Amino acid sequence: MIEGLIALWIFMLAAFTGYEVISRVPVILHTPLMSGSNFVHGIVLVGAMVALGEASGATEQLIGFIAVILAAGNAVGGYVVTERMLEMFKTKDEQNKKGGQE
Amino acid sequence: MNTVVQLCYFVAAVLFILGLKGMSSPRTARKGIVWAGIGMVLATVATFFHPDLHHAVNYLLIILAIAVSGGLAWWSGKRVPMTDMPQMVALYNGMGGGAAAAIGAVELFKAVSQIGATSAQQLAAQKDLGLEQVEQFAAGHSHVGSLLGADHAVLGISGALIGAVAFSGSLVAWAKLDGRLHRNQLLPAQQLVNLGVFVATVLFAILSYYTDGSAVIIVFFVLALVFGVFMAIPIGGADMPVVISLFNALTGLAVGFEGYLLGNPAMIIAGTVVGAAGSLLTQLMAKAMNRPLTNVLFSGFGTATADAGSDPEGEMKAIQAEDAAIMMGYANQVVIAPGYGMAVAQAQHKVWELVELLQERDVSVKFAIHPVAGRMPGHMNVLLAEAGVPYDLIYDMEEINAEFDRTDVVVVIGANDVVNPAAKNDPSSPIYGMPILDVAAAHNVIVIKRGKGKGFSGVENHLFFADNCRMLFNDGQKAAGELIQVLKKL
Numbered sequence: 001m002i003e004g005l006i007a008l009w010i011f012m013l014a015a016f017t018g019y020e021v022i023s024r025v026p027v028i029l030h031t032p033l034m035s036g037s038n039f040v041h042g043i044v045l046v047g048a049m050v051a052l053g054e055a056s057g058a059t060e061q062l063i064g065f066i067a068v069i070l071a072a073g074n075a076v077g078g079y080v081v082t083e084r085m086l087e088m089f090k091t092k093d094e095q096n097k098k099g100g101q102e
Numbered sequence: 103m104n105t106v107v108q109l110c111y112f113v114a115a116v117l118f119i120l121g122l123k124g125m126s127s128p129r130t131a132r133k134g135i136v137w138a139g140i141g142m143v144l145a146t147v148a149t150f151f152h153p154d155l156h157h158a159v160n161y162l163l164i165i166l167a168i169a170v171s172g173g174l175a176w177w178s179g180k181r182v183p184m185t186d187m188p189q190m191v192a193l194y195n196g197m198g199g200g201a202a203a204a205i206g207a208v209e210l211f212k213a214v215s216q217i218g219a220t221s222a223q224q225l226a227a228q229k230d231l232g233l234e235q236v237e238q239f240a241a242g243h244s245h246v247g248s249l250l251g252a253d254h255a256v257l258g259i260s261g262a263l264i265g266a267v268a269f270s271g272s273l274v275a276w277a278k279l280d281g282r283l284h285r286n287q288l289l290p291a292q293q294l295v296n297l298g299v300f301v302a303t304v305l306f307a308i309l310s311y312y313t314d315g316s317a318v319i320i321v322f323f324v325l326a327l328v329f330g331v332f333m334a335i336p337i338g339g340a341d342m343p344v345v346i347s348l349f350n351a352l353t354g355l356a357v358g359f360e361g362y363l364l365g366n367p368a369m370i371i372a373g374t375v376v377g378a379a380g381s382l383l384t385q386l387m388a389k390a391m392n393r394p395l396t397n398v399l400f401s402g403f404g405t406a407t408a409d410a411g412s413d414p415e416g417e418m419k420a421i422q423a424e425d426a427a428i429m430m431g432y433a434n435q436v437v438i439a440p441g442y443g444m445a446v447a448q449a450q451h452k453v454w455e456l457v458e459l460l461q462e463r464d465v466s467v468k469f470a471i472h473p474v475a476g477r478m479p480g481h482m483n484v485l486l487a488e489a490g491v492p493y494d495l496i497y498d499m500e501e502i503n504a505e506f507d508r509t510d511v512v513v514v515i516g517a518n519d520v521v522n523p524a525a526k527n528d529p530s531s532p533i534y535g536m537p538i539l540d541v542a543a544a545h546n547v548i549v550i551k552r553g554k555g556k557g558f559s560g561v562e563n564h565l566f567f568a569d570n571c572r573m574l575f576n577d578g579q580k581a582a583g584e585l586i587q588v589l590k591k592l
Binding site: 003007019021026033037043053055059064069085087 | 111118123128150152171178182187188194198202360362367370374481
């Protein structure tokens with residue numbers, strides 16, 4: 001398990017990673033990227049599943065169930081919306097190819 | 103088994119980072135989201151084998167919740183029109199924040215019930231154990247903080263607070279963008295009330311650390327949710343993108359904190375990466391509007407400022423579609439400056455058709471995109487890409503501003519504040535200092551607009567009263583349609 005100082009290192013490195021990954025993004029990708037990072041924090045679904053999975057008693061189960069509902073909406077909705085936005089960034093060739101197949 | 107689960111989390115975290123990296127370039131963006139998606143599926147499937155999961159009922163509840171909510175989100179995400187994307191992002195983001203808060207709530211309530219259980223155990227054990235041992239035991243587990251450990255409790259409670267604020271705040275942002283909520287104030291002296299609620303929320307967060315009952319925790323969550331609503335209420339529509347981005351970063355942070363509470367490295371890494379990336383994105387957006395973040399959050403832009411700024415002189419001069427089309431058809435260079443109005447009117451396809459007609463007539467056409475045109479940065483780019491406009495016609499504010507004095511006709515479609523010269527030359531204006539598209543420098547400006555109303559900031563636009571400006575009062579799509587009809591006959 002990740003404890004104390006090790007976690008601090010992870011927090012630090014992850015924060016720099018996030019900063020680096022974004023820092024050279026063209027303006028046209030700001031909205032898809034915001035949507036994409038919105039999808040990535042859908043990983044909260046994993047935590048919600050654990051919270052519900054280890055719940056005992058009705059209150060914990062109810063809140064855990066709400067957590068999974070909300071988290072699944074975040075993950076699935078975030079993916080669909082981002083995918084649709086990025087669908088438009090196809091290059092000309094890809095669009096032609098697709099048109100040819102249909 | 104647990105090692106395999108942890109390895110899956112590791113691979114998922116790598117895929118998330120690679121995915122985000124991919125999404126930062128147009129060429130690899132679509133691969134990026136697919137990679138991140140594979141990571142998500144991997145992590146989700148692995149979690150079914152997590153050693154902490156037990157009770158068959160809980161497994162069923164998990165599957166039920168994912169199926170119902172995932173199905174609904176899939177369906178709503180697929181059918182929502184491109185113009186409504188900003189509010190959908192706000193909505194899904196709020197759900198993530200809510201999930202993080204709910205995880206915190208489960209863990210806190212579980213801690214409280216364990217404290218209850220240990221006191222009962224103590225009573226039973228008192229007969230067998232010496233009094234000294236019982237006291238030792240009780241001292242170690244008498245409140246949430248000591249039971250969970252200081253680090254877990256502090257981060258768990260902070261994550262719950264941030265998640266709850268992001269949840270209710272994002273829902274308000276969604277309601278505002280979706281046109282379901284127009285109020286900018288719920289109570290008199292809203293900002294003062296907000297400060298009070300914030301202090302009370304933090305106070306109850308601290309109390310939650312020291313509590314051994316659930317009442318304090320419930321009050322804490324209610325206060326955090328109320329604060330989220332109050333925080334988002336005064337923020338005007340023009341600032342919403344910045345706020346959504348901020349809530350996005352906050353949700354990431356909350357997810358990272360709850361990940362620590364659960365000892366889940368995938369959540370820690372993904373949450374923190376999003377928290378950092380989202381904070382940077384928020385700064386970039388605020389910078390594009392030349393407004394410090396504190397200003398966005400606490401000024402109540404567009405609420406009480408309607409009468410600020412000097413009134414313009416002169417009057418608006420209307421133009422008919424025929425004259426406008428002729429002006430454009432015989433121009434050398436036309437620049438189109440779209441705004442949120444184009445999105446609302448779904449006019450992007452018609453506009454592109456119009457541009458193609460102009461190009462056939464050897465008119466050079468460019469699109470000028472203000473960094474915060476629309477409701478999100480890049481919103482206009484997404485819409486124009488949807489209509490099939492090639493990248494190389496689309497220019498950023500810095501690139502195009504030098505060209506306006508060489509431009510015959512600028513067509514402003516549904517944009518207002520981002521072309522308001524008051525931002526440059528009227529220090530009393532609330533939008534003073536915001537960088538704008540310098541369209542007034544062009545020989546002629548045609549503004550397509552539905553009515554004489556003000557922009558989202560509530561500020562009168564001096565451009566509309568300028569000598570070289572003509573107003574084409576119509577819905578963006580209808581206006582473009584009429585212009586196309588006339589151009590075809592020319």
